[in-house]
Amino acid sequence: MPLGTLDRTPPPFFKQGPSALSKLMVCSALALFLMVADARFRIAQPLRAVVATVLYPVQWVAMRPVVAARFVATYFESLEAAQASEAAARRKLALQSLRANQVEQLEAENQRLRKLLELRGRVATRATAAEVLYDAADPYTRKVIIDRGLAQGIEAGSPVVDEYGVLGQVTRVHPLVSEVTLVIDREQAMPVLNARTGARSVAYGDPSGKGGALELRFMAGNADVQVGDLLTTSGVDGVYPPGLPVAKVLHVERRAESGFARIECAPQAMVTGARHVMVLAPLGMQMPERPAAEEAAAPKKGARK
Known part of the structure; x- marks a missing residue:
């Protein structure tokens, strides 16, 4: 056999190369280099985009069962919610229709009684529509910012209401925006006025600082207050028009060791999610001016003889 035809390569048993530890260190260094380079220079971004594009059809096919299941669940949930909303809207419409049918008769009776008693007619309240922009930055108060200010004729002290009841009061006015303090603020x-009994009281914001509730203070322990009583504005403060819903009594605690009851109320307005509101002119601004007090004539002292 010629010597040129012999295989001169060593057998596999005698082959030598880099050790496994060396290969691990080189691969680790290369991986670390690629991670740093990708984080700093985004060198793998084109490759990542290509891979994502190639794998998108596979991901789309794999997600179809999940999307279909979610669609079916959302469909039935939306259907139930829509049916419940329709039923609630129908009940509300029926109640409003019943009240609307009684409005004309009540207005006519009211006018006759006022003419009979020669009372002044009710003051028409001027209203301005506004939108809530965001909550105030102070975490220790419950205030919101609306998109109406001095340029739109907003005045400090104006009541703010939503479709459910009294939301708060304008406490600070800027040229284009205003700050509204909510009824649940501790200050x-x-x-x-209790619509059931006609008793007057004062509702304060939640003193615990948690927010979301009101409290009737200085009510006697034997006061006629029940859970579910509707509280409305009394109109005696010259700010809020009378008859606006404020809150409903949520809990009554009559304590034997104290002469006063602890009465917790839930606000009627959407104090945590109001979006569109109405700013009413303060009632005192529309009332007729008080007659000037006549100066009492001082008695003249008689001259001594």
Whole structure:
């Protein structure tokens, strides 16, 4: 056999190369280099985009069962919610229709009684529509910012209401925006009237700082207050027009060791999610001016003889 035809390569048993540890270190260094380079220079971004594009059809096919299941579940949930909303809207419409049928008769009776008693007619309240922009930055108060200010004729002290009841009161006015203090703020107080009994009281914001509730203070322990009573504005403060819904009594605690009851109320307005509101002109601004007090004539002292 010629010597040129012999295989001169060593057998596999005698082959030597880099060790496994060396290969691990080289691969680790290369991986670390690629991670740093990708984080700093985004060198793998084109490759990542290509891979994502190639794999998108596979992902789309794999997600179809999940999307279909979600669609079916959302469909039935939306259907139930829509049916419940329709039923609630029908009930509300029926109630409003019943009240609307009684409005004309009540208005006519009211006018006759006022003419009979020679009472002044009710003051028409001027209203301005506004939108809530955001909550105030102070975490220790409950205030919101609306998109109406001095340029739109907003005045400090104006009541703010939504479709459910009294939301708060304008406490600071800027040229284009205004700050509204909500009824649940701990510094807020409002004269209210119990629609069931006609008793007057004062509702204060939640003193615990948690927000979301009101409290009737200085009510006697034997006061006629029940859970579910509706509290409305009394109109005696010259700010809020009378008859606006404020809150409903949520809990009554009659304590034997104290002469006063602890009464917790839930606000009627959407104090945590109001979007569109109405700013009413303060009632005192529309009332007729008080007659000037006549100066009492001082008695003249008689001259001594």
